[in-house]
Amino acid sequence: MTQESDVDGLIRQRIRSLRLARSWSLDNLASRCGLSPSTLSRLETGHRRIALDQLVPIARAFGSTLDELVEPAGDGDVVIRPQPGHSQGLTTWILSTGDGLHGKTVAKMRITADRPAGLGVHPGRDWFTVLSGIVRLELGERTILVHPGEVAEFSTMVPHAIAAHGGPVEILSIFNHDGELAHLHGGEPAA
Template sequence: MTQETDLDTVVRQRIKGLRQARGWSLDALAARCHLSPSSLSRIETGGRRIALDQLTVIARALGTTLDALVESADDDDVVIKPHRDESRGVTTWVLGGERSPHGMTVAKIRITEPVEAGPLRQGVHPGRDWFTVLSGTARLHLGDRVVLVETGQAAEFSTMVPHAFGAHGGPVEVLVILDHDGERAHLHASTVDLTGP
């Protein structure tokens, strides 16, 4: 099978899968696309070529984009490679290659170097940050306050308060959800900046 044929098959499967996920019959989607149910059926099963103008209308009716329907299905969109900063003991996995439609970024962060008890360089940015501790204990600095967040606990705070976090008493793994400003402040290039912008 050629790469073009493989992609054609994937696009047809995506159309059918999205239609079924919405609980729509062929008739329901065909009406939204201004196609006959038999034409749509042949598109889904490979009995008819998909014209670009039809694909655009079908994507819109399914609530997706043309890009999403035809994006490559190679392993690069499955395997999330870690970004390591050995000097700071930080490994980051950014989950989802593209920012979600809601402007949020999700990342898993493993920190092996402990945070010193002394003052950290704390930063501020608009918005809110949220994280949950998967393992270990995180030391969260919020201005003059120090909050220990343990395995299974979560923290949410205004990022207009000077803040930084790191490991306490051993390695820590956290799952963070950052808005656009938080992503820009904390996820720089291939590393994570836990000590503020």
């Protein structure tokens, strides 16, 4: 099978899947995109060649874009292969795509005892869960130990620091834009 026919097959499958997911008949889709039901049937089954002037109204009928309808299949939009980022005492793996999860960035972090100490503040809230080790969370005047399986969430307007306690620690964090800038790009001002 050629690459062109693979793409055609994928587009045909997407059109049919989108139509069925909405419980639309061929007549329903035809009335929304201005093509005849027989044309749509032949497009879905491969008995008619796909043309750009047909795909634009079909994509519009689904509330989609032409790009989304024809983008090639691959695992690049599904599987994230994070590369570690290193700074003193901290290794970070970004686990979300550039557009993030509803504007959030997910990161796995490995913190060791040689991470520089210092409390910081920034707008927003921090959230993390401990995967392994014990986290020492400095939160204002308090020190809180967070164990594996536990979750911490707090206002980041309170001076805070996340450190390893008694050995390396791994956490999974979710950051909004301000938290990402502060924790992942070194923009956190000292308190």
